[in-house]
Amino acid sequence: MRIEKNVELLPTIKTAGVILRPSSPELKKTFDEIKKLFEYSNIEILLENNSANMIGLEGLSLEELCKKVDFLISVGGDGTLLSVVRKSFKYDKPVLGINLGTLGFLTDISMEQLPKFIEDLKNNIYKIDNRMMVEGSVNLNKFVAFNDIVISRKSISSMIKIKGKIDGKSFNTYYGDGVIISTPTGSTAYNLSVGGPIVYPLTEAFIVTPVAPHSLTQRPLVMPADFEIEFKIMDNQGAVVIVDGQDIYEIEQNQSIKIKIANKKAKMLHRIQRNYFEVLNEKLRWGN
Template sequence: MRIEKNFEQLDNVKNVGIVLRPSSPELKSTYLKIKELFENEKINVFLEENSAQMISDNGYSLEELCLKVDFLISVGGDGTLLSVVRKSFNFEKPVLGINLGTLGFLTDICMEQLPKFIEDLKNNIYKIDNRMLIEGSVNLNKFVAFNDIVISRKSISSMIKIKAKIDGKAFNTYYGDGVIISTPTGSTAYNLSVGGPIVYPLTKAFIVTPVAPHSLTQRPLVMPADFEIEFKIVDTQGAVVIVDGQDIYEVEQNQSIKINIANKKAKMLHRIQRNYFEVLNEKLRWGN
């Protein structure tokens, strides 16, 4: 089996920051267990302020946390990890996902695996993936997506028309429910559910996938991430832009959304044993 090589390592881990899934005060016991495991290995644990308020503890703003710690831990599911990555990527801190959800394409380990991971961490037995992010802008709003940017119709009673350009040159007109612009990491999210391709997460590419297109000739498109993609809303009702399923922006008729590769990457901290194709096999139940 091919072993992924990784030469990026953390220097002498002393401090970690933890962000808990919002609106989940029941995670207090989980946090205390994580804290105990790290402190037993002489690693300090700091809690993000919103998570701290949720469980009646003391915490730090995410910015303060990123300046204090060697890496971040997201405790919850993929949605929690998405939020942590998007808010912290400018600080270039690796993020480890502890999965307390169900599917968990992004979150790497469960609580039962944490003691072994901490042991491996101290022995430099782990890997750090650098994942592509995409930047978007509409009007004066700029945003970053880890999974995808979705351009969707405002009304469920009508379709939306979107004209697309690559590097300033027209290449397509989409007519249907909308368009998904996905990173390779996000290819297993909404993109997959509407028939888009799965793309290896360390690939440098955009995936553009129409949602319920009116024409049967419209197909998903994978392209190098060096291009700038522009989508102009033709529909009189305008559209909504949804970033990683978490932030929403309204777009009016004749306004454009421009999308580029971000100038920084998200750093994902993983067990050395993690194999992407085994994750696909497990989560998608291939072969069952």
């Protein structure tokens, strides 16, 4: 296979750090197999501390792990990979996702494909995708998101009113169940389920999608990522802000959440053969 010029490659491929899906002690056998396969190719495997405790082994803190390894391996599904990418983001380590789940938009390597991928990895036949991340702040809380930020009503018995601004200027007021602010990577997640558009994952853009809006004139909006977006909560019951489906913050009336593109990107390790449109075709059963 011909290797393209000027592609991004790992400086060294000597050590990898493994993070396992939480609350899954049955993954010890899978970890043993992963360790055996990588070490057969002279790639040392280190294990993150929480994962190690779960399967009765010794490990390193995530910070120590990221300082020692050339790349990270997330073992589980897309949820596990989301967590790994967010927690390791500041260390700038590429993440390989091994898929043990079902859908797998992000994790594209199966255990059956792993031996061939390791061989290709050693021969520099792989690719690194650089995916847009967003930074957000709620009051004094700052966070990063890989998929999406959801602003949702606190009570199921009432709708929520949210005023949106772009670079300090009002652009819309949403009234309904909430708003999703998605990255292109996250466009196939919650955003897709409420009728938002699919956006190619290497694009730099925000997708703002209303959830069950009161007015049918409220439509999804795709905008360049160099804007700063602000959403002010107008509802007296406040709201909740959910980051990548994993972290939750409460926000009160007249308080705001601010969102902008992060100053660097998440790095994803993929098979050179991976084609995003084939993934969509397979996962969404297009044409069937």
